Amino acid sequence: MAVFTPVSEQDARNLLSNYSLGEFASLKGIAAGIENSNYFLTTSAAEYVLTIFEVLKVEQLPFYIELMHHLAERGIPVPKPQTRLDGARLTMLHGKPAAIVSKLAGTYIVSPNTAHCALTGATLARAHLASADFTIRQPNLRGLSWWQETAPVVMPFLSQSAQNLLSTSLAEQIAVARSEDWRALPKGPSHCDLFRDNVLFAGTTESPVLGGFIDYYFAGVDAWLFDVAVCLNDWCIDQTSGELIPELATAWLEAYSRVRAFTEQEHRLWPMMLRAAALRFWISRLYDFYLPRPAKTLKPHDPTHFERILTQRTLQAIPNLPKDF
Numbered sequence: 001m002a003v004f005t006p007v008s009e010q011d012a013r014n015l016l017s018n019y020s021l022g023e024f025a026s027l028k029g030i031a032a033g034i035e036n037s038n039y040f041l042t043t044s045a046a047e048y049v050l051t052i053f054e055v056l057k058v059e060q061l062p063f064y065i066e067l068m069h070h071l072a073e074r075g076i077p078v079p080k081p082q083t084r085l086d087g088a089r090l091t092m093l094h095g096k097p098a099a100i101v102s103k104l105a106g107t108y109i110v111s112p113n114t115a116h117c118a119l120t121g122a123t124l125a126r127a128h129l130a131s132a133d134f135t136i137r138q139p140n141l142r143g144l145s146w147w148q149e150t151a152p153v154v155m156p157f158l159s160q161s162a163q164n165l166l167s168t169s170l171a172e173q174i175a176v177a178r179s180e181d182w183r184a185l186p187k188g189p190s191h192c193d194l195f196r197d198n199v200l201f202a203g204t205t206e207s208p209v210l211g212g213f214i215d216y217y218f219a220g221v222d223a224w225l226f227d228v229a230v231c232l233n234d235w236c237i238d239q240t241s242g243e244l245i246p247e248l249a250t251a252w253l254e255a256y257s258r259v260r261a262f263t264e265q266e267h268r269l270w271p272m273m274l275r276a277a278a279l280r281f282w283i284s285r286l287y288d289f290y291l292p293r294p295a296k297t298l299k300p301h302d303p304t305h306f307e308r309i310l311t312q313r314t315l316q317a318i319p320n321l322p323k324d325f
């Protein structure tokens, strides 16, 4: 369950008195999610999501909240943080930072088709371009430095072959990060965790309508290609073997590149980026699996899924990025 901080109706009414969002109508805890306490908060005017940040530090939050606000203002479908009467978009509830954001329509899709992939790809490209003039800087806090810090912590729990894969993959990414090509990659605010469960769809299977992207709380400034690779490794694969499904990958990447064409350097670093994205989630899942936080109540995600994906991206031919649309 993902309601770590109880909120009463009276708490919600008091909170709403700091905004101009209508009269309190209802409050309902949301069971999904593992990081924050989330509630659907309905008022006489609209439906919202109230999030209480359980883990993130106050100083990290303006980047996420202001980025979502920046994107929403530019027509990208993301939850729009609501502004208090005093101008702030972050608030405090029971001594913890909190925010009220707009509720997006739809539900997430377990088995996406080419239409879901194309909509997600095109919208991520639009989000990247729309974030180009966002001025707050915060790195991807789950980037290379974190992998370097965390790999030795999880290493003792691994078999010899997994240790070899982790060491060689990390060495590869250290070399990539030092390369001219990496320095030349287009970079900017990136979602960094745009898995299927963070994209909502309404409409029908044949004609889906994108509700929007949620859960920007792993966002950071990184190579935009890394963001693309995170998506491909979750949206366009056979979930059992981890193999890329060419039809889904093509739909996703062509839709993205129609909005923002890939650069030469991105073409060259594509296989390495797919491995970087697999490595990132293999390490975080290993960490959560072997060193769970005391308060974590949910079953940790399976780390071997990303070990398989990383192995696949090391051994198998990787389809090229699309050229010139």
Ligand SMILES: Nc1ncnc2c1ncn2[C@@H]1O[C@H](COP(=O)(O)OP(=O)(O)O)[C@@H](O)[C@H]1O
Binding pocket: 002, 030, 032, 033, 034, 035, 036, 037, 038, 049, 079, 101, 102, 103, 104, 105, 197, 214, 215, 217
């Ligand atoms: N803005 C939103 N609009 C609609 N539903 C949302 C919104 N934000 C969160 N949710 C719902 O709450 C669930 C948990 O949110 P999420 O941000 O993934 O939590 P966590 O960060 O704790 O993993 C989502 O799966 C979704 O169903």
Ligand SMILES: N[C@@H](CCOP(=O)(O)O)C(=O)O
Binding pocket: 033, 034, 035, 193, 195, 198, 215, 281, 284, 285, 301
């Ligand atoms: N997408 C990650 C988990 C990130 O946690 P979230 O529930 O906050 O999205 C993974 O699958 O390992």
